[in-house]
Amino acid sequence: MTKKYDAIVIGSGQAGTPLCKKLAEAGLKTALIEKRWVGGTCVNDGCSPTKAMVASAKAAWGARQSGHLGIFAAGVTVDIQKVIERQKEIVLRMRSNVEESMAETKNLDVLYGEAAFCGVKQIEVTFTDGKKQLLSAEKIFVNTGLKPKIPDIPGIGDIEYLTSTSLLDLKEIPEKLLVVGSGYIGLEFGQMYQRFGSAVTIIEGSERIMLREDTDIAEEMTKILTDEGLDIQINTKVVSFANSKDGIVARLKSGTKVSERTYTHVLLATGRVPNTAVLKPEASEIKTDEKGFIIVNDQLETSVKGVYALGDVKGGPAFTHVSYDDYRIVAGNLLHNAHRKTSDRILPYCMFTDPQLGRVGITQQEAEKQKLKVKIATLPNSWVARSIETGDTRGMMKAIVDKETGKILGAAVLSNEGGEVIAVLQMAMLGGITWEQLRDSMFAHPTYSESLNNLFMNLDE
Known part of the structure; x- marks a missing residue:
C-alpha cells in the first residue's frame, strides 16, 4: 500500500x-x-x-x-x-x-x-x-x-585512496600526501595537512590553481601556500596509480615529461x-x-x-x-x-584556507568577458594596519566597481577574516552603496574592514 x-x-x-x-x-x-x-x-x-x-x-x-x-x-x-x-x-x-x-x-x-x-x-x-x-x-x-567524484585514472581501483569524507576518519598524519585537484577541498585539506606535518603535493592539470578567480588572487594564494612548503605542480596530470612496497606510485605527466613519485596517501579532490x-x-x-x-x-x-x-x-x-x-x-x-x-540574490562565499578568501559578486575576468566598464581597486595587506599589527601581512584586497554608477560589482578579500570583510562589501552591494561612500565611511580602528577606506582611495589616483 x-x-x-x-x-x-x-x-x-x-x-x-x-x-x-x-x-x-x-x-x-x-x-x-x-x-x-x-x-x-x-x-x-x-x-x-x-x-x-x-x-x-x-x-x-x-x-x-x-x-x-x-x-x-x-x-x-x-x-x-x-x-x-x-x-x-x-x-x-x-x-x-x-x-x-x-x-x-x-x-x-x-x-x-x-x-x-x-x-x-x-x-x-x-x-x-x-x-x-x-x-x-x-x-x-x-x-x-x-x-x-572518482576520476577514471588507470590503477585507481587498486589503491586505497582518500576522499574529503574518508580523510576525516584518518587517525594518522600522512607522511607524503598527494592531493589530486586544486579546488577548495584540495587547497583547504592540502594546507591543513602540511601544517599537521605532512609533505603535501598538489596536482593541477590547468595552467594555474583557482581558475574561477582572478589571476592576481590565484598567484597570491600560490605564493602563500608554497611559502608554507606545499609543492604545487601545475600543467600536470596523473597518468596512472600503482601500489609498491614503499607506498602508492603515481605516474605524472607534465607536458611531454613523465615521472614517477611515491606517496603514502592520495586524496582525490577532483570535484563532486x-x-x-x-x-x-x-x-x-x-x-x-x-x-x-x-x-x-x-x-x-x-x-x-x-x-x-x-x-x-x-x-x-x-x-x-x-x-x-x-x-x-x-x-x-x-x-x-x-x-x-x-x-x-547576490552570491558570497569563502574558502577557509589561512588566510581566508572571501568573495562576492563578479571577478575582474568575468567583467572583462561581459565587456563591462569597470574600475579595479587593489590593496596589499602589507598596507593594512590591522595586518601589520597582528603580524600577518599575507594576501590582498580587491574590488570591481561600475565605472559609471560607482556601485560595487564584486570583490575578493584574501586576508585574515576575509569572510567577515567580504560581508561588509556584500551589504554595500545589497544597499546600492557606492565605492565613494565606503571610501568616506567611518569604520572602527583598527579593524580589517577599516582598510576599505584605503582600498577605495586607490581609485582616486
Whole structure:
C-alpha cells in the first residue's frame, strides 16, 4: 500500500532540514527521508568537521610562526587523535541538536532509508532493515546533495585512496600526501595537512590553481601556500596509480615529461557529482542535465509541477548558504506567496584556507568577458594596519566597481577574516552603496574592514 503525505522531503541537508520542519509546522503532514544522518554534508562531513580541523592546523602553524611576535613555543606537536576526537564531538553535538528538534516537530515523520522515484510523485523507500514502503505526495522536495567524484585514472581501483569524507576518519598524519585537484577541498585539506606535518603535493592539470578567480588572487594564494612548503605542480596530470612496497606510485605527466613519485596517501579532490543515480528522477519525469543535476527554474521547481530541487543537487554554486537560501525561497513562495527568485540574490562565499578568501559578486575576468566598464581597486595587506599589527601581512584586497554608477560589482578579500570583510562589501552591494561612500565611511580602528577606506582611495589616483 502507498502511504500518502502532503509533502515529502528527500535529504536533510541545509535546505531539507529547516524545510521539513517549516512545512510540518504549517500543518502539512510531512515525511523526511534520510539515508544516513540528519544534517547533510555540512554538519557531518563538510563545514563543521573540516573547519574544526582547520582551526587545529592554524593553531599549530601559529605556534610555530610566533617568534617574530616575541613568543617562542618550543616542541610544538600535533595529536591527530585529539584533533579527530574534537571534530567528532562537534559533529555529534550538532547532529543531535537537529535530531532533537525534528523529534519535537508535530506532523513530521523522519524515515531512515534510501529513496527512489518509481512513478510520477511516487517514491519507494528502502529502509535500513531492508523493508520497503511506497510513499506519495503532491509536493516533493529533493535535497540529496553531492558525493565525491572518482576520476577514471588507470590503477585507481587498486589503491586505497582518500576522499574529503574518508580523510576525516584518518587517525594518522600522512607522511607524503598527494592531493589530486586544486579546488577548495584540495587547497583547504592540502594546507591543513602540511601544517599537521605532512609533505603535501598538489596536482593541477590547468595552467594555474583557482581558475574561477582572478589571476592576481590565484598567484597570491600560490605564493602563500608554497611559502608554507606545499609543492604545487601545475600543467600536470596523473597518468596512472600503482601500489609498491614503499607506498602508492603515481605516474605524472607534465607536458611531454613523465615521472614517477611515491606517496603514502592520495586524496582525490577532483570535484563532486550529484546524488541522483539511485534516486531515479527520470521515473517521475524529472529532467536532469548531462551530468545528472536536476534542472530547475528560478523558483527551484523542476520539470514536474509541485516537485522542487534544492541545494547542490540542482547544480550551480555548491555552498551551504546557497542551500539554506533555497529553503527560504521555496518556503517563502509556497507558504507566504513571497515571489522570490534565485536570480535576485547576490552570491558570497569563502574558502577557509589561512588566510581566508572571501568573495562576492563578479571577478575582474568575468567583467572583462561581459565587456563591462569597470574600475579595479587593489590593496596589499602589507598596507593594512590591522595586518601589520597582528603580524600577518599575507594576501590582498580587491574590488570591481561600475565605472559609471560607482556601485560595487564584486570583490575578493584574501586576508585574515576575509569572510567577515567580504560581508561588509556584500551589504554595500545589497544597499546600492557606492565605492565613494565606503571610501568616506567611518569604520572602527583598527579593524580589517577599516582598510576599505584605503582600498577605495586607490581609485582616486
